[in-house]
Amino acid sequence: MKAKKIWSLLMALAMVSSLAACGDTAEEDTDTAEVSDQAYVQDKGTLVVGITEFEPMDYQDESGEWVGFDADLAKEFAESLGVEAQFQIIDWDSKVMELDGKTIDVVWNGMTLTEDVTSAMECSQPYLINQQVVVVPAAVADQYQSEDSLADLSFAVEIGSAGCEIAAANGYNYTEVADQATALLEVASGTADAAIIDSLMAGAMIGEGTSYADLTSTVALTSEEYGVGFRKGSDLAAALNEFLDGKYADGSIQTLAETYGVQDALVTE
Structure with missing residues (x-):
């Protein structure tokens, strides 16, 4: 009988220990879930910005520094978080996977x-x-x-882009290329009609005074809005909106837009 009682006591203690361990795990999971994306970025000290080379948004100047309307804003936003902006060229079609994989x-x-x-x-x-x-x-x-x-026409379009979506929706004959700069090169070299x-x-890359002086734009197929994308559920989106509100309020976003010639496209506050 004593052996049975001892065995029962040991089993009970084992169950209590197991439940306590489960509770600790659940608490750890909760703590992990409560760590915000903003805190994650601030803890590692960098905001890694996914881009393609796209003048006047993100492009390298003669010194190799990333500049542009988006690049400059990204650097200022990173500074407001107390971190450094780092720019990384990505495959545009894999942008969501790059985000989710951190x-x-x-x-x-x-x-x-x-x-x-x-x-x-x-x-x-x-x-x-x-x-x-x-x-x-x-x-x-004129044609x-x-x-x-x-x-x-045979078109060149950036893979995963809005232009690619439109080409597919309209039933155009198109070839996907790495980025929009490559799409322009395809037209300039004659391997694509458009x-x-x-x-x-x-506006920044074709026409008089550019590297593609012999190219021009004709039909506008859509009107759309630009935005910035974070991981789903990220609190950085709200932080950026607050940052942008401040840039509108002090007029500095207008000044920056004029620097890169995009002031006519700026969304009014």
Whole structure:
């Protein structure tokens, strides 16, 4: 009998210990869940910004420093958090995976707020208005002034971009390339008839005084808004909105927009 009682006592103690361990695990899980994305970024001391090379949003100057309307804003936002902005070129089609895998902390690169983007990311308020425009050689631009005239063209589009979505939706013949800069190169070299790119990029990179003086934009296919994307549920989106409100209030976002020639696209507060 005594042996049975001792055995029962040991089993009871084992169950109590097991329950206590489960409670500790649950508490640890709760503590982990309560750590905010902002705290995570501040703890590691860097805000890793996912980009593609996209003038006038994110591009490298002659010294190799990342500059542009988005790059400058990202650096100022990082400074407001007490961390350093680090820029990382990504495959645009993998931007959500990069975010969720924490190889980057934010996508800040003239990103259109499509339904796919807003459902997969925690997004900021819109800050710039953009269009998807068709770019063709200036010598043939008069032939492509309507959507109907575009049907037989072969397009180059950035993979995973709003331009890619439009090409697919309209049933165009298109080839996906790494980024919008490559799409322009395809048109300039004659391997594509046209490209679909952001109007803000077109304004900075094609036409007189640019590297693509012989290219021009014709048809505007959509009107859209740019936003910044964080991990789903991230509290950094609210922090950025507060930061942007401050930039509107003191007028500095207008000044920055004028620096990069995007002031006409700036969303009014």
